[in-house]
Amino acid sequence: MGVKLDRVSFRIGGTTILDDVSAQLATGSVTGLLGPNGAGKSTLLRLIAGLDTPAGGEVELDGTALHGLTRRETARRVALLEQSAAPSVDLSVREVVLLGRIPHRSRLFGDFGGDDDHRVAEESLAMVGGGALAARRWHTLSGGEQQRVQIARALAQRPSLLLLDEPTNHLDVSAQLGLLGQVRSLGLTAIMALHDLNLAAAYCDRILLLHRGRLVAAGTPAEVLVPETIAEVYGVDCDIVAHPRGGHPVIVFSPSSSLDQETGPA
Amino acid sequence: MTGDTVTAGERTDGGRAAARGRYLGLVAASVLALLLVCTAAVAVGPADVGLSDVLASVGRHLGLPGMTDVPPLTDSIVWQLRLPRVLTAAAVGAGLALSGAVMQSVTRNPLADPYLLGLSSGASLGAVCVVILGVAFALPAAAFLGALAALVATLSIARVGGTITPGRAVLSGLAIAQLGAAGTSFVIFWSAKGDSYREILNWLLGSLAGSSWTSVLISGSALVVVGTGIVLSATRLDAFAFGDTAAASLGINVNATRWALLGAVALLTGAMVAVSGAIGFVGLILPHLVRGLSGPGHRRLLPLTVIFGALFLVVADTLARTVFDPRELPVGIITALIGVPVFIVLIKSRRAAAWA
Numbered sequence: 001m002g003v004k005l006d007r008v009s010f011r012i013g014g015t016t017i018l019d020d021v022s023a024q025l026a027t028g029s030v031t032g033l034l035g036p037n038g039a040g041k042s043t044l045l046r047l048i049a050g051l052d053t054p055a056g057g058e059v060e061l062d063g064t065a066l067h068g069l070t071r072r073e074t075a076r077r078v079a080l081l082e083q084s085a086a087p088s089v090d091l092s093v094r095e096v097v098l099l100g101r102i103p104h105r106s107r108l109f110g111d112f113g114g115d116d117d118h119r120v121a122e123e124s125l126a127m128v129g130g131g132a133l134a135a136r137r138w139h140t141l142s143g144g145e146q147q148r149v150q151i152a153r154a155l156a157q158r159p160s161l162l163l164l165d166e167p168t169n170h171l172d173v174s175a176q177l178g179l180l181g182q183v184r185s186l187g188l189t190a191i192m193a194l195h196d197l198n199l200a201a202a203y204c205d206r207i208l209l210l211h212r213g214r215l216v217a218a219g220t221p222a223e224v225l226v227p228e229t230i231a232e233v234y235g236v237d238c239d240i241v242a243h244p245r246g247g248h249p250v251i252v253f254s255p256s257s258s259l260d261q262e263t264g265p266a
Numbered sequence: 267m268t269g270d271t272v273t274a275g276e277r278t279d280g281g282r283a284a285a286r287g288r289y290l291g292l293v294a295a296s297v298l299a300l301l302l303v304c305t306a307a308v309a310v311g312p313a314d315v316g317l318s319d320v321l322a323s324v325g326r327h328l329g330l331p332g333m334t335d336v337p338p339l340t341d342s343i344v345w346q347l348r349l350p351r352v353l354t355a356a357a358v359g360a361g362l363a364l365s366g367a368v369m370q371s372v373t374r375n376p377l378a379d380p381y382l383l384g385l386s387s388g389a390s391l392g393a394v395c396v397v398i399l400g401v402a403f404a405l406p407a408a409a410f411l412g413a414l415a416a417l418v419a420t421l422s423i424a425r426v427g428g429t430i431t432p433g434r435a436v437l438s439g440l441a442i443a444q445l446g447a448a449g450t451s452f453v454i455f456w457s458a459k460g461d462s463y464r465e466i467l468n469w470l471l472g473s474l475a476g477s478s479w480t481s482v483l484i485s486g487s488a489l490v491v492v493g494t495g496i497v498l499s500a501t502r503l504d505a506f507a508f509g510d511t512a513a514a515s516l517g518i519n520v521n522a523t524r525w526a527l528l529g530a531v532a533l534l535t536g537a538m539v540a541v542s543g544a545i546g547f548v549g550l551i552l553p554h555l556v557r558g559l560s561g562p563g564h565r566r567l568l569p570l571t572v573i574f575g576a577l578f579l580v581v582a583d584t585l586a587r588t589v590f591d592p593r594e595l596p597v598g599i600i601t602a603l604i605g606v607p608v609f610i611v612l613i614k615s616r617r618a619a620a621w622a
Contacts (some may be wrong), residue, residue, distance in 0.1 A: 075517030088374035089562040103517035
């Protein structure tokens with residue numbers, strides 16, 4: 001059960017983006033997807049979301065192969081939060097959350113203002129502590145509020161799997177911590193692409209580390225985030241210490257002895 | 267805590283019922299306004315026709331009992347000239363407004379409009395080719411093919427590295443529109459019969475002067491058939507609010523849906539241009555205006571856009587044929603006078619910076 005990646009690969013043109021990625025993620029676990037820019041994090045999320053079809057291998061969710069499902073069926077099981085998306089028209093928060101009900105609606109015209117949809121939307125918004133935002137316009141929200149509303153929209157899809165593509169981008173530190181704490185407290189199986197290794201170490205049960213399309217390490221944060229692996233993948237020097245309160249690994253970077261790249265995590 | 271939630275739930279339920287009531291009231295009021303304006307528009311013109319004569323003439327032709335007699339001349343003015351023209355204006359306005367609303371949503375471009383993106387000129391060119399060759403039956407089909415070709419050309423030119431920005435779409439639409447206009451003018455000059463200038467103006471700026479019951483049939487059936495299909499797709503249009511990836515992750519088959527809807531827009535625009543020429547800006551103005559009343563959700567936006575589009579063009583065409591009575595303006599002049607300021611407001615709006 002949970003999510004199973006079975007020798008997944010993906011190519012665009014002749015370029016291999018993902019090569020033979022296999023992993024098993026337990027139901028209810030929060031997994032961090034790490035790796036430098038271009039490692040294939042977003043692509044893997046798209047494959048798991050059923051937006052692209054793997055060139056080889058298979059993605060299974062709770063024992064069902066995704067490629068056997070229609071897009072609508074997938075959308076009822078998997079919800080995706082994109083990187084900083086903005087609507088083209090001025091929607092209210094309630095309208096944004098209601099978008100999550102689209103995969104559950106009848107195809108023609110939809111259910112005109114169905115009370116069930118509205119109830120689910122309200123519950124979803126309440127779950128992220130956004131009940132008071134319902135009537136606000138999207139464009140008046142802070143970055144952190146927008147992401148919380150997006151999570152409510154994803155919850156309105158009633159998914160069994162939540163995917164997040166760099167959800168903490170452009171958020172201040174309190175919003176980052178608030179958001180990731182929120183994701184953990186939902187109890188849903190979640191996979192999130194992250195840039196910040198320390199956030200991943202603090203909030204994820206498991207880490208998948210991608211490098212040039214290959215899965216180079218998988219395991220708990222303490223197993224994966226070791227100086228040798230980080231040096232190999234990111235090309236930076238660091239030390240690992242235990243968090244004084246939580247006990248989870250904290251990565252302390254050494255700027256002076258950075259190896260040969262300047263594209264370390266921010 | 268629980269008590270609060272229940273109260274909040276009831277409050278929003280009540281608010282929702284009120285909003286639904288307001289919307290249905292708005293629909294009813296605008297339908298009523300449309301009927302009144304159409305009746306008044308038939309009565310207005312160089313020859314005075316009383317409202318009672320309009321109702322009596324229409325009633326007699328529809329076979330309603332108990333209608334008073336109408337003088338034959340009045341009857342033919344109402345039934346042969348003005349009523350077909352007003353009904354064509356209503357259908358064309360509704361179709362163009364609906365086309366604009368769909369284009370704005372599937373291309374996520376607030377400036378999208380069949381005229382600005384070149385579809386109308388393409389349709390004009392297709393229609394003119396057929397008119398010159400004299401194959402009346404194929405007229406809407408040729409206009410559809412012209413609109414479709416223009417749409418594909420505009421979007422292909424605007425596409426750079428997989429993305430189409432609103433600004434680039436309008437620029438490529440401008441080029442395609444100029445090409446279509448040049449082609450249309452050339453074909454008319456080449457045929458060189460009758461009043462070329464007036465005919466060119468009518469195709470390029472749009473005119474409802476030649477409306478007949480055939481025009482009503484073409485524009486009306488396109489509106490009913492294609493328009494119904496589009497309105498029933500309202501939920502799918504909602505899904506495009508956050509872009510293609512978001513739509514796909516909400517279970518929408520993005521490419522199939524987008525091309526089906528844009529194909530429907532080309533069909534609708536083609537049918538409308540075939541009977542009226544390229545009337546501009548209707549598809550730009552109306553959806554923005556109506557969104558202010560209905561909100562951005564398409565299940566409320568689209569039906570109201572249809573009604574207001576009809577209302578708008580009936581009024582604009584009535585102005586076009588009465589303001590300089592007995593001379594007549596191409597109705598596109600009126601729609602441009604209203605549409606260009608709207609266009610300027612849109613490009614000056616707060617999110618214009620993102621459109622480069």
